[in-house]
Amino acid sequence: MTATDPTYLGRVSAVSGSTITVRLAESLSSGLAMIDGHTYRVGQVGSFVRIPLGYQDLYGVVAEIGAAAAPEPVAVAEMDGQDTGRWMRVELAGEATGEYFERGLSQHPNVDDAVHLVTQKDLRRIYGGEEEDQVEIGTLSSAENIIVRLSLDALVTRHSAIVGSTGSGKSTTVASILRSVVSTSESVAASGARILLLDVHGEYSTALGDLAKTFSATPSPDEEPLFVPYWALEAGELLDFIAGELSDNHLMAFTDKIQELKENRLGAGALPGLDPQSLTVDSPVPFSLKKLWYDLIDFETATFTGPQRDQPALEAAGDPATLTAPRYTPHAMGAAGPFLNQAAKGIRRPLNLLRSRLLDRRYDFILHPGPWEPDLAGQTAQDLDTLLGGWLGHDRPITILDLSGVPSSVLVRLIGSILRVVYEALYWSREKTEGGVLRPLLVVMEEAHRYVSPDSGNVAADIVKRIAKEGRKYGVGAMLVSQRPSEIDETILSQCGTLIALRLSNPADRGRVKGALPDNLSGLMDLLPVLRTGETIISGEAARLPVRCRVSLPPADRLPRSSDPEVSAAWRTRRVAEGYDRMVASWRAQRTTAVVRDIAITRTPINEDEQ
Template sequence: MIDGHTYRVGQVGSFVRIPLGYQDLFGVVAEVGAAVVSSGTPGPEQDTGRWMRVELAGEAIGEHFERGLSQHPNIGDTVHIVTERDLRRIYGGADDDQVVIGSLSSAENIAVRLALDALVTRHSAILGSTGSGKSTTVSSLLRSIVAPPGVEGAGGARILLLDVHGEYSAALSDVARTFSATPQPGERPLFVPYWALEAGELLEFVAGGLSDTHLVAFTDKIQQLKEARLEAGQLPGLDLQSLTVDSPVPFSLKQLWYDLLDFEITTFTGQQRDQPCLEAAGDAQTLTAPRYTPHALGSAGPFINQSAKGIRRQLNLIKSRLLDRRYDFILHPGPWEPDLAGNTPEDLDTLLEGWLGHDKPITILDLSGVPSSVLVRLIGSILRIVYEALYWSREKTEGGVLRPLLVVMEEAHRYVSPESGNIAADVVKRIAKEGRKYGVGAMLVSQRPSEVDETVLSQCGTLVALRLTNPTDRGRVKGALPDNLSGLMDLLPVLRTGEAIIAGEAARLPVRCRITLPPHDRRPKSCDPEVSAAWRTRRVAEGYDRVVASWRAQRTTAVVTEQTIARQPIPEEEA
């Protein structure tokens, strides 16, 4: 007992202090044990066999604490417990780049702060099993950055949150703008223009797997359509000499389909077999195919086009994709949808301004209504558009260097696994390796660390590890830790909900922390259903027609019968 506070000596995860002249070395107890004690009555000079292993992490001179060591202790130096006054020396500094995220588990009146600069630029990962409090931790952490209670937050922050399950819109609605593929009241529609994607990514989605010969046929036509668009009207920063098939230039996917199909089904007549037998021209806008006189056997004709590429099946798949309303957010992107000549009402600048340039610090991209077959490709496309834009504009005021961006990736194991090999994994790896230099930081959120690519996880300088029960997942976290704290990681299975072990560059010392909970009305929609209370309540049959209506509409708020309510203003004297 010291000054009315109880301290437990030698617990794994607790701190110790080693005085060395004017300096104090601080370390974390990583492991404790005891050797076999010889028989006999223990005396004051007899070795009790008890030991503990301490990982040194930092030093303090006066009230100033910093990570790293300028010297090491000697054999026989005394080891002291760390009191509340010492903890304030470590965690009490309220620098401009420090954000409060919670309190020490061992001393709840001591605030835990993270260095915002290191958290963003050196990347981070929030890992924990289902139900350990990941979503609440993410929500609390983001709110601590942009709007901490009673303190001026980072109002000019730029955070992009990829919300796979639609959990955060309500929790962060006061500090975020939400874009959704299935927008609810107060949300904006999410559009990702297909022509901003690389040609290979787009063709793999709309046409399936392509052989080299078939791929050339499509890319050549895309190049022609982009060249035609550029000749009709210049786009800033681009000319015909620098144009490539991957340049983000608008072109009509309908016109691509029509031109390639027309070439495939053309029949010819005449002595030179060069007179098209066209019966009806068709219409690219309505996806109506042209009609030609069917080819005939023998020498009379009509004759088929001998130069056809054999891509009828792929063209049928493109038409099917264009007609599938589930993919409207990418194939019919609202004001970014090109006409047949490739002209669009809006350009990419308004798209990026909507995502990154509005007056709120957080942007939520709600992907819960996106079909699973296209989710990973869509995430990769969004990340590529954002990263490429900030990479090439790094010397501009809205570039990543002068105004950094933090990208929060929920359910990262779904698209950054070692075997994925998809566009999303490639972009995330690029951000993890290069993003620091260009002002793009990554925050991975996952319940299966063992399924996250090891290269990406090793680039995360700060780890926030919540409760993890799977031994494979714990092993991956131990291997990724920047500090040798395997003993501390053995506490992961017994952490309480909302409690985390934080280690890495943003934390002054590896620490066991209770994350500050947001208010009840600002928590993500990820709470467990209250089974006992729900099953005790008498069932009220509201009709399964409403269930089927939501299923068919792919929208939780769908109704069977639309109700029209006539609203009339009430005069002030009656009110």
């Protein structure tokens, strides 16, 4: 090749493993090249190069560019011009034979092999055409006319992570990618996509409202209430929440009573698929927490009279429905009695915490779960099938679980509970059409660093680890979204086959991202602090080559509610009438839409014929 070829960049001067050094040609006097009517940026970090080798073409990514401190004397001029001392380092990533591109290398280039700029035609070989498993997410930063596509299969099954500092465009990137995934079908109604989004800050109901069904702990008029039945959780995690840390003896007292209540429920009526002989304390069988509290507190506070000390000294029976404890005659000293129950377990303190939890309205979504709340006999109006059908089986491809109204003290536990319910259901139904194998599920986890840090040791971290390690086989994919990748457990991050990195300034975060990358792209990762808002570096299973990409923006009316306040405009505006009583009302109600006075407005339809 000669310098007359507009794609010609230079020649290979050194080869070391997958890294090659390219001596740039003198003809590259400009940073732009016009090829077939398209403009390309030449010699940019993150751009692609092509090295022809017979019937094969090697492809690599530019990781570093430099020049010699002082030009060395050159005895013989090259055919394409004098050596300028300029060079670039390229990381080889894959090769193509004909129209087939494959990651990895079967051969290496030799010194003096020609190196060329990658054009739109070459990129089509790499990324392929518009196959069914490809989703468009944006354009190349180095060539805005090139569409960047990701493999949907790899993005979901091999897991992914979207990381970036606050304000780097993380939420917008998530919303854009999810819109691209759903738009692979002809229409929303025809889409078979199944996405569960855990929205910690309430950002996405506006951005994805036309594609999603939203469940919220503090629902708006167009949202569904979020309920997570406590009896679907494992007994250990439930008791840790409602009764605090328990000793072995105290734990046994609670679990024995739970087992008894579940057995009583099965005795009143069989549940499909559950053999009474296989019932455990962790089986998702309804039971009443009020009944649990009442029976245990009754046993703890009972006093007895009579010669055999076996006659209960009951004064008032109490009521489990209203959490009213039974009242017994206080015990007395001496032989007359009444006498204490010598078999009491000493669990009054955790029982008082249980009663306090049941009376706390903030936890109604889990302890009083609407139609899934059992009566005293353990009967419920609805079973778990309607709960899972509401989350995963509705007519929209995305389900948003808005957790912004959940108390922070229970948020992590709630996220772990939701993930466990969903994963266990999909795991055990993997051979059914509703299971994850025949209809996969993508779980998007916002603010993942809050519950999957290395030292968290909570139920959420445990189930996320399980999804990361095993979810691929059962059709459950994870997409972690975080502004602090250094606080995400390394085991979980290493299982994310695709990494979408936005602007990151913190050295610890950049170091964790570099360590998690499947490609040797340290030079490319050094660009993280200077990426533009909404610009990403994508590497891994879903991208055939590591790519620097500008993510497409969603429509203006479908942006997440995460933009910065416009301080200058707001402070220039004259203040309007303010009512701080409304502020206090929202604070007390723990709901942004709360009002001080309800204004009843009667709305009647207008009959156009009468006009």
